[in-house]
Amino acid sequence: MDTSITDSTATLANRVYRTLQREITTGQVRPGQRLVRREIARRLGVSPIPVIEALLRLEQDGLVESKPNCGARARAITPETVVNECMLREALECQIARLLAESADEERLDDLETLARRLDSLMQRADPHSVIGMELHMELHLRLAEYTGFPLLEQQLRGIWVRHLMQLNWLTAAIEPVPEGWHLHLITALRRHDADAAEKAMREHVRFGQQALSEAIRRLTEDRDD
Numbered sequence: 001m002d003t004s005i006t007d008s009t010a011t012l013a014n015r016v017y018r019t020l021q022r023e024i025t026t027g028q029v030r031p032g033q034r035l036v037r038r039e040i041a042r043r044l045g046v047s048p049i050p051v052i053e054a055l056l057r058l059e060q061d062g063l064v065e066s067k068p069n070c071g072a073r074a075r076a077i078t079p080e081t082v083v084n085e086c087m088l089r090e091a092l093e094c095q096i097a098r099l100l101a102e103s104a105d106e107e108r109l110d111d112l113e114t115l116a117r118r119l120d121s122l123m124q125r126a127d128p129h130s131v132i133g134m135e136l137h138m139e140l141h142l143r144l145a146e147y148t149g150f151p152l153l154e155q156q157l158r159g160i161w162v163r164h165l166m167q168l169n170w171l172t173a174a175i176e177p178v179p180e181g182w183h184l185h186l187i188t189a190l191r192r193h194d195a196d197a198a199e200k201a202m203r204e205h206v207r208f209g210q211q212a213l214s215e216a217i218r219r220l221t222e223d224r225d226d
Contacts, residue, residue, distance in 0.1 A: 012046050013053035019044060020054055024063050024074050025162060026131050027169035035064065035072040062163050077167055079217055085167070086210035089160050092153060093141065093206055094199045099148040100190050101198035108147045109191055115140045116183035123178055134165055134172075140183060171216035178208070 020040070023029045035055060041048045055072050058064040066072040075081075104112075119140050122133045138161045145154035182205070189201035 010053075012050035013057075016040070016044055016046060016050045017054035017057050020058060021061070021063065021162070024058070025165040025169060026134075027166070029074045031074050031077045031166065031170055033074045035074065037072075061159065063166060075163070075166070077170060077217070079214055082167060082210065082213045082217060085160055085164060086206060086213070089157070089164065090203060090206040090210075092157050092160070093144070094202050096145050096148055096153060096157070097186070097190065097198040097202035098195040099150070100144060101193050101195045103149075104147055104190060109187060112140070112143060112147070112190070113184065113187045115143060116187045119183050120178075120181055123182070124180060131169075134168055137168070138162075138165055167213060171213055 020029070020035070029035070037048050037051045037055070041051045044051075055064055055066070059066060059072070063075055064072050065075050100108075115136075119133070119136050122130070122136060141161060142154060142158055145157045148154075186198075186201055186205055189198045192198070
């Protein structure tokens with residue numbers, strides 16, 4: 001087999017994967033929307049094979065779901081999926097907060113504070129549909145995980161946040177603005193080097209987001225029914 005052909009297909013599949021991942025997480029592709037292989041291939045100028053590989057990867061990520069005779073769709077969002085994602089996120093991020101409170105040095109805390117201040121400022125004054133804001137939000141939480149020194153924590157959290165970004169972008173118009181200094185509050189708690197206090201602050205942070213998402217789904221469901 002010509003390895004150059006294999007490498008070319010893999011490169012194309014990766015390009016299609018990244019394109020579709022961004023379209024889903026930024027809300028260009030809506031939850032439940034069909035993903036037709038031939039249409040995607042024609043739009044992106046590739047054969048169906050890289051599209052099939054990309055959709056399989058996205059299904060493994062939890063961004064796409066497929067059923068026999070129905071094809072692939074962007075993963076639907078329900079109150080149950082929101083609760084489950086937030087429950088898993090809470091477990092991981094509370095442990096991350098405890099680890100950082102016990103071990104983070106001042107240099108890393110300063111870096112996190114800078115990122116938190118930038119994010120809080122952006123969330124207070126920017127377009128609530130800002131893709132940059134959503135990506136910065138994910139970056140801060142993944143940086144927290146990175147600084148624990150446990151790569152598996154970061155890997156698992158990244159998977160949740162990729163799916164969570166899709167939810168946030170779809171529901172953002174119905175979500176109430178976060179309190180001022182919302183993320184800086186987390187870093188302040190870490191600076192106390194009190195694991196219990198850090199865990200409490202993170203738990204409140206995650207549950208606030210869960211309540212906002214659940215409320216947004218309720219409102220949108222009512223609007224659709226009306």
